[in-house]
Amino acid sequence: MVAGGLLARLAVAERDGLTIARLQGEIDASNARGLGAELRACISNQAVGVVLDLSGVGYIDSSGIRLIFELAGRLEARRQEFRLVVPEEALIRLILATAAVERVVPVHASLAEARGSIEAADQP
Amino acid sequence: MTTPVRVLFVEDRVSDVELMLWELRNRFEPDWRVVEREADYLAALDPGIDVILADYTLPDFGALRALELLQESGLDIPFIVVTGSISEDVAVECMRSGAADYLLKDRLTRLCPAVSQAIEQTRLRQARQRAEKERAGLLGREKAARLLAETAERRSRFLAEASVVLASSLDREAILQRLVRAIVPEFADWCAIDLLTDEGSIQQVAVAHVDPSQLERVRERRPLRPHQLDAPRGASAVLRSGEPELHREITDEILAEVAIDGRQLEMLRSLAPLSMLIVPMAARGRITGVMTLATTGRRHRFDAGDLSLAHELAQRCALAVENAILYSERASVAQTLQASLLPERLPAIPGASMAAVYRPGGDEAQVGGDWYDVLELPDDEIGLVMGDVAGRGVKAASVMGQLRSAVRAYAMEGHGPRASLELLSGLVRQYHDEGMATLAYLAVDPLGGRARFAHAGHPLPIVRAADGAVTFLTAERTLPLGVFASPEYQETELIVEPGSTVLLYTDGLIERRGESLTESMGRLSRAVRDGPADPELLCEHVIERLVPAEGTQDDVALLALAMVPVAGDRLLLELPASPTALAPMRRALKHWLAETAATPEEAFGMLVAASEAAANAVEHAYGPGDARVEVEAEVGDREVAITVRDFGRWRSPRGEHRGRGAEMMQGLTDTVDFARTAEGTSVTLRRRLAKRAGA
Numbered sequence: 042m043v044a045g046g047l048l049a050r051l052a053v054a055e056r057d058g059l060t061i062a063r064l065q066g067e068i069d070a071s072n073a074r075g076l077g078a079e080l081r082a083c084i085s086n087q088a089v090g091v092v093l094d095l096s097g098v099g100y101i102d103s104s105g106i107r108l109i110f111e112l113a114g115r116l117e118a119r120r121q122e123f124r125l126v127v128p129e130e131a132l133i134r135l136i137l138a139t140a141a142v143e144r145v146v147p148v149h150a151s152l153a154e155a156r157g158s159i160e161a162a163d164q165p
Numbered sequence: 166m167t168t169p170v171r172v173l174f175v176e177d178r179v180s181d182v183e184l185m186l187w188e189l190r191n192r193f194e195p196d197w198r199v200v201e202r203e204a205d206y207l208a209a210l211d212p213g214i215d216v217i218l219a220d221y222t223l224p225d226f227g228a229l230r231a232l233e234l235l236q237e238s239g240l241d242i243p244f245i246v247v248t249g250s251i252s253e254d255v256a257v258e259c260m261r262s263g264a265a266d267y268l269l270k271d272r273l274t275r276l277c278p279a280v281s282q283a284i285e286q287t288r289l290r291q292a293r294q295r296a297e298k299e300r301a302g303l304l305g306r307e308k309a310a311r312l313l314a315e316t317a318e319r320r321s322r323f324l325a326e327a328s329v330v331l332a333s334s335l336d337r338e339a340i341l342q343r344l345v346r347a348i349v350p351e352f353a354d355w356c357a358i359d360l361l362t363d364e365g366s367i368q369q370v371a372v373a374h375v376d377p378s379q380l381e382r383v384r385e386r387r388p389l390r391p392h393q394l395d396a397p398r399g400a401s402a403v404l405r406s407g408e409p410e411l412h413r414e415i416t417d418e419i420l421a422e423v424a425i426d427g428r429q430l431e432m433l434r435s436l437a438p439l440s441m442l443i444v445p446m447a448a449r450g451r452i453t454g455v456m457t458l459a460t461t462g463r464r465h466r467f468d469a470g471d472l473s474l475a476h477e478l479a480q481r482c483a484l485a486v487e488n489a490i491l492y493s494e495r496a497s498v499a500q501t502l503q504a505s506l507l508p509e510r511l512p513a514i515p516g517a518s519m520a521a522v523y524r525p526g527g528d529e530a531q532v533g534g535d536w537y538d539v540l541e542l543p544d545d546e547i548g549l550v551m552g553d554v555a556g557r558g559v560k561a562a563s564v565m566g567q568l569r570s571a572v573r574a575y576a577m578e579g580h581g582p583r584a585s586l587e588l589l590s591g592l593v594r595q596y597h598d599e600g601m602a603t604l605a606y607l608a609v610d611p612l613g614g615r616a617r618f619a620h621a622g623h624p625l626p627i628v629r630a631a632d633g634a635v636t637f638l639t640a641e642r643t644l645p646l647g648v649f650a651s652p653e654y655q656e657t658e659l660i661v662e663p664g665s666t667v668l669l670y671t672d673g674l675i676e677r678r679g680e681s682l683t684e685s686m687g688r689l690s691r692a693v694r695d696g697p698a699d700p701e702l703l704c705e706h707v708i709e710r711l712v713p714a715e716g717t718q719d720d721v722a723l724l725a726l727a728m729v730p731v732a733g734d735r736l737l738l739e740l741p742a743s744p745t746a747l748a749p750m751r752r753a754l755k756h757w758l759a760e761t762a763a764t765p766e767e768a769f770g771m772l773v774a775a776s777e778a779a780a781n782a783v784e785h786a787y788g789p790g791d792a793r794v795e796v797e798a799e800v801g802d803r804e805v806a807i808t809v810r811d812f813g814r815w816r817s818p819r820g821e822h823r824g825r826g827a828e829m830m831q832g833l834t835d836t837v838d839f840a841r842t843a844e845g846t847s848v849t850l851r852r853r854l855a856k857r858a859g860a
Binding site: 048067069070071100101102103104106107132135136139140 | 744747765769772773776777825828
């Protein structure tokens with residue numbers, strides 16, 4: 042059983058020391074908790090950073106925002122980089138802006154941009 | 166400590182004998198012999214055998230014949246029938262023929278208690294017979310002996326008659342009612358049976374009076390609560406101690422002790438009993454109730470012989486009740502299983518209103534395999550499934566459970582009606598080798614009405630359009646599941662119009678003996694055409710028109726879906742107070758907002774704000790089971806207003822998360838107004854639109 046049920050799906054891949062988690066669907070009070078737990082279980086201690094790709098997310102509300110903030114706090118404590126990917130034209134940008142997510146997690150328009158940003162930050 | 170016991174098995178299966186021996190060794194040290202033919206059985210019968218355990222059916226011998234031979238031999242050996250299945254006929258026949266008990270092979274944990282009890286009863290009966298013989302000899306007077314013999318004969322004849330009554334049914338209430346009627350007036354002037362309930366109180370379940378007009382008075386005995394069960398004499402004392410009471414002289418003092426309260430005392434006084442017997446009913450070592458008998462002035466006082474007869478009767482009665490309970494448990498296993506496989510409630514889906522009816526048919530112990538389900542599918546569709554598994558009982562119910570889970574799993578993987586049917590066909594062949602199943606599957610988008618339909622040999626769903634016109638979803642005939650290993654099914658695409666109602670059903674609704682399918686389909690069409698559009702009312706209407714008042718042999722299941730238009734200036738949604746209702750709520754709201762002048766950003770902002778308010782309401786709503794949340798949306802001149810109401814107690818927003826939800830509502834709308842009323846809390850969100858409608 043997928044944590045998000047029919048409403049959302051999570052796919053996680055490891056590439057070059059990066060954890061890339063792709064969420065698709067809708068995130069709300071019914072599935073945010075389960076998705077958060079699944080995400081935390083998928084992120085290894087060894088990863089340099091985590092990119093959460095929300096390109097396929099059509100809906101997110103405060104329960105999804107909380108998921109992002111909690112994950113950010115956890116990764117910060119473990120000194121792992123964290124980036125979000127949200128396309129420029131996506132309606133959910135409105136929600137991320139309202140919650141001021143960018144003050145805590147950098148938001149990029151594409152996966153390549155997010156990876157580049159982590160690589161740059163990882164250089165001594 | 167184990168007791169030596171000599172057992173004669175009448176059994177043809179070594180493995181069953183071993184199982185029984187294994188069970189017996191928990192309490193006994195068995196010395197045993199196995200026979201499977203009549204001649205061997207006769208040769209093996211001897212008075213030293215403690216108990217006979219006989220299989221009900223052997224290739225050329227059986228329990229009933231063995232029992233007959235035992236009785237012809239004159240030996241008094243307890244005889245227990247061990248059966249693989251419990252049919253009422255078998256049970257009744259065995260008890261009627263004089264078996265001490267019967268057991269199910271799959272419930273062998275009862276073996277030891279049953280053997281102990283049977284042996285003990287036989288021992289008591291023989292001791293009593295010896296005592297009576299001795300007593301008769303000691304009296305030495307011919308007249309007394311003859312009188313005694315007559316009484317004994319009358320008693321044993323009565324016991325035999327009562328045993329027939331006890332074995333005549335497996336319905337507990339019926340058994341007890343018949344028994345008390347057999348006792349009064351033959352043996353007593355008044356008789357009542359009180360059973361111990363699961364809650365520990367005692368409840369009168371059967372009563373008879375020699376003068377039926379007195380019954381109302383006698384029936385006044387109410388259930389006794391546990392704290393009343395401490396009287397020094399009477400039913401409660403017998404329940405506690407298991408010791409029977411014989412009251413040969415009834416004084417007012419005794420009545421006062423036996424009565425539980427003033428009202429009962431009054432009743433007992435007006436009955437004016439001459440003597441009373443209170444005997445425990447015990448089955449398998451457990452006291453299950455008491456039987457109280459009274460004689461009035463018109464006959465003799467009870468004596469010790471009456472006491473032992475009543476005691477014996479109560480034991481048999483207890484056993485019959487216990488067997489009736491076992492039987493009803495068997496029946497309810499299938500029923501519970503089947504009921505647990507039907508959805509407890511249908512999901513609330515904006516745009517669609519649904520209702521379902523399930524009517525079990527015929528024998529309650531033989532539950533059928535009709536089932537239905539409503540699924541939330543990907544791409545905002547809902548799936549309506551109606552199925553029928555051939556056969557009845559636990560097996561059919563478990564197959565239908567497998568089919569239901571499989572349909573749900575296929576839906577999760579994105580398989581539609583046609584693909585699901587093709588996959589299910591293989592499943593039916595694998596798990597239900599001797600059977601078939603039919604299934605109808607409609608996937609429909611409740612907001613747009615686009616639908617796909619496929620069926621496997623199932624009666625065709627019927628559609629009632631807004632104007633009352635009636636059509637069948639498809640005319641195509643297909644084969645049931647499980648006929649071919651890899652069948653091909655067709656999928657019909659169609660539009661279910663707003664205002665129309667679709668009805669899925671099983672064949673129990675239409676199949677009537679002596680009526681052609683064309684006739685019954687015509688009857689169904691007329692009933693649906695004349696019926697109301699509301700799904701619940703339509704189901705009721707169709708049942709009333711098609712199902713005879715006395716019920717049907719087959720089960721009947723109905724599932725109706727009505728398409729409710731989601732458009733206009735005002736939208737009212739009612740959702741169950743559950744987080745899973747949020748997504749369907751958003752879908753309907755999104756659909757409605759798209760019809761207004763709101764820009765995509767304005768619409769999305771309102772959607773999120775409303776969903777936050779609804780999530781809040783879901784958390785606040787309280788109440789048993791059916792708590793709900795209301796969402797009302799209105800579009801006016803350049804403004805959208807959405808009000809979300811819950812019907813729970815007000816609680817202040819707690820924690821960072823709730824604060825964030827409120828922040829989100831504030832950030833995405835122009836005004837947020839909270840109002841507390843007696844019923845609950847409402848939040849109204851307003852947002853001005855950049856454009857006018859139509860601009």
